[in-house]
Amino acid sequence: MRPFEQVVVDHGPVVLRVCRAVIGPNEAEDVWSETFLSALGAYPDLRPGTNIEAWLVTIAKRKAIDRHRARARGPVPVENLPDMPAPVQDKPGSRENELWQALRELPSKQREAVAYHYIAGMPYAQVAEILGNSEAAARRAAADGIKRFRATYKGELS
Amino acid sequence: MSTIREDNGGSASMFASLLVDDAEAQRRLHARLVASATAEGILDVAYHAIDTPIGSLLLAATDQGLVRVAFGSEDRESVLSMLAERISPRVLNAPGRLDAAAREIDEYFEGRRNSFDVPLDFRLAQGFRRAVLTHLLEIPYGDTASYASVAARSGKPKAARAVGSACATNPIPVVVPCHRVVRSDGTLGGYGGGPQVKEILLDLEAHHD
Numbered sequence: 001m002r003p004f005e006q007v008v009v010d011h012g013p014v015v016l017r018v019c020r021a022v023i024g025p026n027e028a029e030d031v032w033s034e035t036f037l038s039a040l041g042a043y044p045d046l047r048p049g050t051n052i053e054a055w056l057v058t059i060a061k062r063k064a065i066d067r068h069r070a071r072a073r074g075p076v077p078v079e080n081l082p083d084m085p086a087p088v089q090d091k092p093g094s095r096e097n098e099l100w101q102a103l104r105e106l107p108s109k110q111r112e113a114v115a116y117h118y119i120a121g122m123p124y125a126q127v128a129e130i131l132g133n134s135e136a137a138a139r140r141a142a143a144d145g146i147k148r149f150r151a152t153y154k155g156e157l158s
Numbered sequence: 159m160s161t162i163r164e165d166n167g168g169s170a171s172m173f174a175s176l177l178v179d180d181a182e183a184q185r186r187l188h189a190r191l192v193a194s195a196t197a198e199g200i201l202d203v204a205y206h207a208i209d210t211p212i213g214s215l216l217l218a219a220t221d222q223g224l225v226r227v228a229f230g231s232e233d234r235e236s237v238l239s240m241l242a243e244r245i246s247p248r249v250l251n252a253p254g255r256l257d258a259a260a261r262e263i264d265e266y267f268e269g270r271r272n273s274f275d276v277p278l279d280f281r282l283a284q285g286f287r288r289a290v291l292t293h294l295l296e297i298p299y300g301d302t303a304s305y306a307s308v309a310a311r312s313g314k315p316k317a318a319r320a321v322g323s324a325c326a327t328n329p330i331p332v333v334v335p336c337h338r339v340v341r342s343d344g345t346l347g348g349y350g351g352g353p354q355v356k357e358i359l360l361d362l363e364a365h366h367d
Contacts, residue, residue, distance in 0.1 A: 003203075003242040003249035008188060013179045016187070021173075029187060036191050041200050044247055099173070119173055 004043050007052055008036060014120050015056050021103055021115035023064045024085035031067065035060040054126050057116065061130065081108040102153035109133075110145030117142045192252040202246035204255035205238065211267050212355045215332070217256045220245060223277030224259050226329050229351040244282060263332065269366035272299035274333045282329035286314065290324035297338040300367030302360065304342040326350060332359065 015035065019028035038059055046055070061081065068082050085104055103111055109131060116127040117138075128138035195201040203225070205218040213230035218241055225245065228237040242249050253260075258276050265271035280288050293311045297303045303311075305318040305325075312321065325336035331350055337359040341347045349356035 001242055001247040003238045004247055005205075005238070005250050008191065008250070012184055012187065016180065016183060029183065029190075032187055033190050033194065036187070037194050037198070037200075040191070040195055040248055040250075041198070 001044070001046075001048075004040055007039070007043070007056075011053050011056055012036070014053060015060060018057055018115050018120050019060055019064075020100070021119050022061070022081065022085075022108075022112055023067075024104065025100055027064075027067065027085070031060055031063050034063045038063070051126065053120065054122065054130060057120065057122075058130055061112075081112065083108050098153065102149050105152050106145050106148055109141045110148065113138055113141035114145040114149060118146070188251075192250055192254065195248075195250065196252070196254070200248055201250055201252060201255070202248035203241050204250060204252035205241070206251065206253040206256040206260065207234075208256075208260045208263065210263060212332075212351060212358055215263065217259050217263075218249075219255050219259065220279050220281070222279040222281070224256075224330060224333060225279040225282060227331050227333055229331070229355070231352060232350075259333070266332070267362070269362065272363070272366070276333070278330060278333065280329075283324070283327070286312065286317065286320055287324035287327060289313070290321050291328060291330070291334050291336075294325075294328075294334050294336055294339065297335060299335075300363040302338050302340045305339055305347070306342055308339055322347070335359075338363075 012032075016028060016032050019031045019035075023031050035056060039056055046052075064081055083106075103114070106114065112131060113127055116122045116130060117124065122130075124135045124138045124142070127142065128135045131138055131141070133141075192201065192204075199221070201221075203218055203220055205216060205226075207214050207216045215230070216226070216228040216232075216234055216237060217224065218226040218228075218237075226237065226241060228234070238249060259274075262271055262274050262276055266274070280291060283291055289312050290308060293308055296311070297308075305321045306315070309315055309317040309321045314320065321339065325339050326348060328334055328336040328350065331337070337349060337356045339347070346353060346356050346360070
């Protein structure tokens with residue numbers, strides 16, 4: 001088993017990008033921190049051969065849902081990430097900010113599919129595993145998400 | 159990241175600004191991870207590399223104490239892999255836990271310190287080798303002892319050769335002074351960090367004794 005430091009170095013940046021895209025830049029660092037702390041705790045018991053990046057992204061997704069649930073009044077069961085993460089507060093008007101805003105407009109499945117495939121570079125089979133759907137459905141969600149994102153994002157730029 | 163999928167008309171390029179590595183954020187998050195892992199007691203092995211007159215030294219500590227000092231000539235990745243295998247894979251680059259050891263080693267090389275106070279963790283040495291290491295700590299700064307005399311002190315007078323291998327596999331060199339063990343004929347004998355390093359350490363101690 002590799003030292004956990006190597007896991008942080010190899011996968012930290014990708015997981016942060018995914019968190020920023022899926023949860024929004026405001027909460028991304030909190031979710032990243034909770035994810036890697038939880039991963040460090042569980043790491044010695046991780047089954048050999050596990051895809052580390054998919055494992056981390058799955059933990060991040062669960063942490064994001066936990067945060068959403070904690071924010072909601074009472075213990076409301078939440079199966080999915082919210083369709084709209086909290087609005088972006090910093091860097092108004094920047095190109096990056098517009099990207100976040102456009103991503104924020106997407107339904108959660110599409111936003112996740114786009115983030116896992118286009119930002120983390122995961123193959124659709126792996127995206128499907130995290131989303132809990134089929135490879136075809138994951139591919140469709142990413143394609144729909146990209147189409148919708150393109151429309152929104154270009155609109156804002158022109 | 160190894161691959162950015164480009165199978166949808168270059169969609170990844172739209173996210174170019176999201177794909178830039180944010181080194182500042184990674185440093186901040188790493189420090190935060192070290193702090194919370196320490197607070198939760200799940201940072202099993204902390205390590206940190208320091209510069210010294212004998213080159214870079216990699217220091218590693220458990221919550222018990224300093225467990226490993228590795229010379230620059232040793233492959234860093236294999237040292238860390240060994241720590242992950244033998245102790246725990248919960249290994250992080252975390253300078254804070256090594257602060258005291260780093261300071262004492264600095265003082266040693268400046269000639270301002272002739273014994274170390276940081277707690278030591280001998281778990282990487284077993285049996286007779288471990289017994290030898292504890293006896294090495296009894297050889298005073300600036301002195302030397304022969305392999306045979308350390309063998310006698312460790313309760314096995316005929317085990318000079320085994321003392322040699324205990325020194326050669328000393329997981330905490332410099333701090334546990336295997337460099338003070340020399341051949342009965344007065345020649346220096348081998349050293350994990352190389353014979354020149356052994357000579358430098360003995361010279362340093364001779365001049366500040």
